[in-house]
Amino acid sequence: MTLKVKPGLKVKVFVSFALSYLAAVGALTYLTIRSQRSALLVQMAERARVGINLLELSVANRLYRLDILQLETIAREAKALPDVDYAYIYDVTGRIVGDYHEDRRRLFSTFNDPLGLKIIKASETLVDIDDNAEILDISKPVILNREKLGGIRLGFDLKPIFNEMRKLTLRAIAISVSIFVVGLMVIFVITMRFIRPIEQLTLAAKRIEEGDLQYRVGIVRDDEIGTLALGFDQMAERLVQRERELKQSQDTLRRADRLSSLGLLTAGLAHEIRNPLVAIRTFTQLLPERYDDPEFREGFQGLALKEVDRICGLITDLLTFARPSKPNVAPENVNDVVDNIARILESQAKEKGVEISREFGADLPKVWIDREQMKQVFMNLILNAIQAMTGAGKVTLLSRTVERNGVQPAGEFVQVEVRDNGIGIPEENLQHIFDPFFTSKDEGSGLGLAVSHQIVQEHGGFVTVESTVGKGTSFFVHMPVGKPIRPAVNGHAQVNEANLSH
Amino acid sequence: MNITRAFGFIALCLQVVSAPLESSVFAVEAKALVFGRVQDDPVRAIRDRQEFVDYLAKKLRPLGIGSGKIVVVEKLHELARLIKEGKVDMFHDSVVPTVVVSKWSGAIPILRQWKSGEAEYDSAVVVRKSSNIETIADLKGKVLAFDEPHSTSAHVIARMYLIENKLKLVQMNSTGGAVPNATGFVYGADGSALNLLMMGRVDAAVTSSREFNELRPEVRETLKIIAKTVSVPRQLIAVRKSLDPKLHRSLKETMLEMDKDPEGQQVLRRQQKTTKIDAIPPSSMEQLRAVEKFVFSALADQVGSW
DSSP states (O other), X not given: OOOOOOOOHHHHHHHHHHHHHHHHHHHHHHHHHXXXXXXXXXXXXXXXXXXXXXXXXHHHHHHHHXXXXXXXXXXXXXXXXXXXXXXXXXXXXXXXXXXXXXXXXXXXXXXXXXXXXXXXXXXXXXXXEETTTTEEEEEEEEEETTEEEEEEEEEEEOHHHHHHHHHHHHHHHHHHHHHHHHHHHHHHHHHHHHHHHHHHHHHHHHHHHTTOTTOOOOOOOSSHHHHHHHHHHHHHHXXXXXXXXXXXXXXXXXXXXXXXXXXXXXXXHHHHHHHHHHHHHHHHHHHHHHTTOHHHHHHHHHXXXXXXXXXXXXXHHHHHHHSOOOOOEEEXXXXXXXXXHHHHHHHHHHHHTEEEEEEOOTTXXXXXXXXXXXXXXXXXXXHHHHHTOSSSEEEEEEXXXXXXXXXXXXXXXXXXXXXXXXXXXXXXXXXXXXXXXXXXXXXXXXXXXXXXXXXXXXXXXXXXXXXXXTTEEEEEEEEEBBOXXXXXXXXXXXXXXXXXXX | OOHHHHHHHHHHHHHHHHHHHIIIIIOOOOEEEEEEEEOSOHHHHHHHHHHHHHHHXXXXXXXXXXXXXXXXXXXXXXXXXXXXXTSOOEEEEOXXXXXXXXXXXXXXXXXXXOGGGOSEEOEEEEEETTSSOOSGGGGTTXXXXXXXXTOIIIIIHHHHHHHHTTOOEEEOSSSSXXXXXXXXXXXXXXXXXXXXHHTTSSSXXXXXXXXXHTSOXXXXXXXXXXXEOOOEXXXXXXXXXXXXXXXXXXXXXXXXXXXXXXXXXXXXXXXXXXXXXXXXXXXXXXXXXXXXXXXXXXXXXXXXXX
């Protein structure tokens, strides 16, 4: 397994600056050395030009008369000049007539030297630098008016200059390395100075993304970074304000949703309450006549208590649902929550001829939820399921544990499925069902699913839906096992589009 | 065949026939006008004269001269040989070299050149102002310095003059000592006779009056002239005897006209500050004959090495 370390901005900036600086220092050093070399060689070439011109003045008369002994003397004297390695004098045919090159004497050669011919054919001074031999070769034809008298050639020893250049190169490299090291330190300090506030900003952004809206950068600087940090902190401040406003809006929406749900419950509850009251009334009417019947009295007492308790239970459930409660996240058994809501809605379901059945998984792990908020979720989903039936039907409540790997959010979830065999949801509506105020019903507020989705999201869970038009719909509420840390990815409930069908 | 076609055919035939004739028979082969010069420094000799020779060559182009060339030699006899061999067409020099080379080669002095703006010049016998030498006669028992043996003004003309004035001259190997009842003399290099005088190594020196006048005033103040020779032409121009007469004539005319031509004036000025070239006066011709006679008699022992 390869460990891949991602370099941070600090490293990137430092390395970029260091490389650029290295390139600049390197280029500067190279150019300095090159220019030094050029300057020295130009200087040498100029010296060589002066030398060859003086030699030309000396040899022109001798070449005119082809005074070979004098030419030989001149060549020897030229060789004796400082740094001159060799000296040749050619006649007009390219034959060497004056030669001095160490002990190798080719004077009075009978052959025409090819180089001599080349020099004589030339119209100007030829300069050639042989880096390997470390020789500057300079030559020129000797021309008297239009007549070519011959040619001359001098070799200047460049070893002293090359040695000097090597010393200069080493010195330049040493200086450049020193400058580079000092520059690196300066770059490091500058990088730290500029990157540290960016790191602080990055950390602040991360903390705020994680939900710590109270975190502030707190950089006070009189430059662009200071302005940026101040802007960031002000933005965070506004974010806190917006969050507060959003929360208030959400609370308003949830209250509206609860009231909406309560309205729908009212009819069913009235029926539930009226039946026991009718039974109690009937018994109460018969009580004077049959007061002495101990069996009747006991029966009446038992029935009345039972029915009153039932009414009290319903009212308690209703009040619990309707009353705004403070957030209270605790480990809960989801089956209990779902069953509690199912019981409230059962009478309403019956009225519509809808059967609510339960297929709860056994031994489900507890999940960290706000019981009251999750009751609102299941209230919305089950009510929607009941309303999805045009006639008699069946709402099945299922619960199970699911494991998600390779997809986000991953991990172990308790999944509650609210399945109906109603009319189903058309595909064009499916993408919008979690949007606030979106409804396909005449009497709906369009808040139920949006609020439910938001509540589940705040619990670190998510909601998906599968639906087939004409066959029914299943909503899946996923709640993470363990204490939730943060909302689901992207802040949106996930719709399992792969499973969408008509 | 109509008349037009007939004329066309004839014209074509003439063209075909005349084309080779034009290139082989009537075409004049371009030749070089070769100028000879005796000088130790060929580079200077050529650079000083090339423009002059080029000018002449350009003017003589109608006579088949394509270019001008200068040949520089070290000795007078070398120049004379080249002239005799027809390899040099003309030369110029002062009176003595001209006379000597002409004698040997048969060259003919044809014109006088006003070198440095002078038609003629003379020689002067110079002594130190502090000396008690006042006349030529006072040179007896003294030592005199000439320049080069073939120098006109600094040797030959003065020597002729001194001999005419009954002075006996005896060559010395060095400047030390004196010759009783005669005047000892030494040769110096070009222009060195005056130096020998100023250094006190000789009692008198021979130079041209012009050179004397060109000395720095503070130097000139220390010297005095005790005698002057007759004037001779400053410079002469001679041509090869076998030169084509047409070319000879045109060459002479061209040089005579040079000072009237603005370009010619410029060329002359750059050629040793010459102001004009003119004919040699008859009196000068007499002088030339005298000089020739003197050189080949009095200096016969040394002229062969010139």
